[in-house]
Amino acid sequence: MLDSCFTRLLILASGGDQADPLVFDADLALWTLIIFLGMMFVLGRYAWKPLIQGLNNREENIAKKIEDADKAHDHAQANLRQYEEKLASVTDEAKAVLDEAKKDAVAVKDRILAEAQEEAQRIRDRALGDIEAAKNAAVRELAEKSVDSAVSLAGSIVGRSLDKQDHDKLIEDSISSFTSGA
Amino acid sequence: MPFIEDEKETKDDPHDENHEDAGQHSDDAAHDAGSSSSSDGYTLEEGLEHYMDPGHLFGHVQDSHHFEVPKFLSSSGKLSIPNLTGYTKENPMIPGINFVGRPTKFMALELAAAIVITVAYVWLARKVTHEGNAPKGKVWNFLESIVCFIRDDIAVPSIGKQDADRFLPFLLTLFFFIIVLNLFGMIPFMGGATGALGVTAVLAVITFVIVMGVGMKKMGVVGFIKAQVPTMDLSPALAFFLIPAIWAIEVFGLFVKHFVLAIRLFANMFAGHLVLAVFLGFIGVAAASLMIYLIGPLVVVVAVALSLLELFVACLQAYVFTFLAALFIGAALHPH
Numbered sequence: 001m002l003d004s005c006f007t008r009l010l011i012l013a014s015g016g017d018q019a020d021p022l023v024f025d026a027d028l029a030l031w032t033l034i035i036f037l038g039m040m041f042v043l044g045r046y047a048w049k050p051l052i053q054g055l056n057n058r059e060e061n062i063a064k065k066i067e068d069a070d071k072a073h074d075h076a077q078a079n080l081r082q083y084e085e086k087l088a089s090v091t092d093e094a095k096a097v098l099d100e101a102k103k104d105a106v107a108v109k110d111r112i113l114a115e116a117q118e119e120a121q122r123i124r125d126r127a128l129g130d131i132e133a134a135k136n137a138a139v140r141e142l143a144e145k146s147v148d149s150a151v152s153l154a155g156s157i158v159g160r161s162l163d164k165q166d167h168d169k170l171i172e173d174s175i176s177s178f179t180s181g182a
Numbered sequence: 183m184p185f186i187e188d189e190k191e192t193k194d195d196p197h198d199e200n201h202e203d204a205g206q207h208s209d210d211a212a213h214d215a216g217s218s219s220s221s222d223g224y225t226l227e228e229g230l231e232h233y234m235d236p237g238h239l240f241g242h243v244q245d246s247h248h249f250e251v252p253k254f255l256s257s258s259g260k261l262s263i264p265n266l267t268g269y270t271k272e273n274p275m276i277p278g279i280n281f282v283g284r285p286t287k288f289m290a291l292e293l294a295a296a297i298v299i300t301v302a303y304v305w306l307a308r309k310v311t312h313e314g315n316a317p318k319g320k321v322w323n324f325l326e327s328i329v330c331f332i333r334d335d336i337a338v339p340s341i342g343k344q345d346a347d348r349f350l351p352f353l354l355t356l357f358f359f360i361i362v363l364n365l366f367g368m369i370p371f372m373g374g375a376t377g378a379l380g381v382t383a384v385l386a387v388i389t390f391v392i393v394m395g396v397g398m399k400k401m402g403v404v405g406f407i408k409a410q411v412p413t414m415d416l417s418p419a420l421a422f423f424l425i426p427a428i429w430a431i432e433v434f435g436l437f438v439k440h441f442v443l444a445i446r447l448f449a450n451m452f453a454g455h456l457v458l459a460v461f462l463g464f465i466g467v468a469a470a471s472l473m474i475y476l477i478g479p480l481v482v483v484v485a486v487a488l489s490l491l492e493l494f495v496a497c498l499q500a501y502v503f504t505f506l507a508a509l510f511i512g513a514a515l516h517p518h
Contacts, residue, residue: 021452025245026281028380031289036359036388039296044351047303051329052350054310 147174226470233463243455245288245378251371263290288375295362332357340508349511352392357504364496377451386444389507397514409517443506450499454492461485
């Protein structure tokens, strides 16, 4: 059936005078020309031109924004590096200040310690001097008392009172013997 | 009519007990209008005669003075376009040169296409101009992506970045005009205006005029004519014979390629619609017999498949026409 239909179609297409696929309709052609040129004019003016302008603007805008973003990124990166450097230098400075402070503290400590030791030494020396003086006084007193008792003892032994002259002589002798003995 | 006999042989057996079909067992009955008539009142033979008649088939594909509409809208199935000018084929506006002056279906479709495209893209242009940068919404993205496609994948590669923008209005108008007309052809009860040589020829002629104009503006009239011959290293004797010959071939080729531009689009659309018409016509033919129960569904399936193919072809041919037009312009701007 298909076959016969196509056969018929071909026969009639080749011979049929009312069926010409290549017919050129001048009305249609002229109308097409008018419509097409009209469209080119209207669309070109009110659609394509602003549209393409808009698209180009948008593209430029986007390109500019990307460029700006890149710039901002670079700037931020540079800032970050700068701040890191600054931070590092500040840390060093702080460390130096701390070291110096430590050194100062050690020096102050040494000085205070030395002064304290000196003071202590002085106090001890003075105490020692006092003790020596007190000892000497005590010894002297003891010697005088001993002399007096010795004199009185000797007087009683000798049976007579020794006069003033004898006293003094005896005292002198005793003291000298004490002192040389001491 | 041997083909009638063939057909009856194939369909006799399965429908033996059918009453309507019974009459067709005798040749006489088959030739009568009586026993097996379709809804239009055709016998099988008359159906074949009617539906497979090139005049009828071409009538569905070619231009006419009416739209074909469902019969509940118009008892004749035709919606006539009012004859605004009053001219007819018998009484043309300009006699002798095939110019009638009466509006047709394809003219109406072209006007409709022009309006659709203008409304869509003037709207889009306003959006792009006034609503700033980022496209929003499906329609906006859709319409804009096509424009970007034409610009970035057709115009710029063919013509070059610095010149592309100058020809974009032409290429965009061309593409949208063709694709919308092609797609109108896929809508039932409309028609394929690009299946008429009168339409495609004008588009090709406009392309040709632009190509010539561009070439002559760029190189001068003489320069453009001379530029048709590629520069070659030839001995003077050889050049004396070869250069005119090559020039003739190249100039001939220049005409042919634009002519083919028109024929390619026309033939693709015309043939596609004709094939669809033939297949759908089979339903009309088979309506006279019980073969309709086999052929009907088959034809519907085939017609759907062919329609999908046509949908693809409609887009492809619009692309091809625009792409070739861009290539020709590019070639005229940057010869060899």
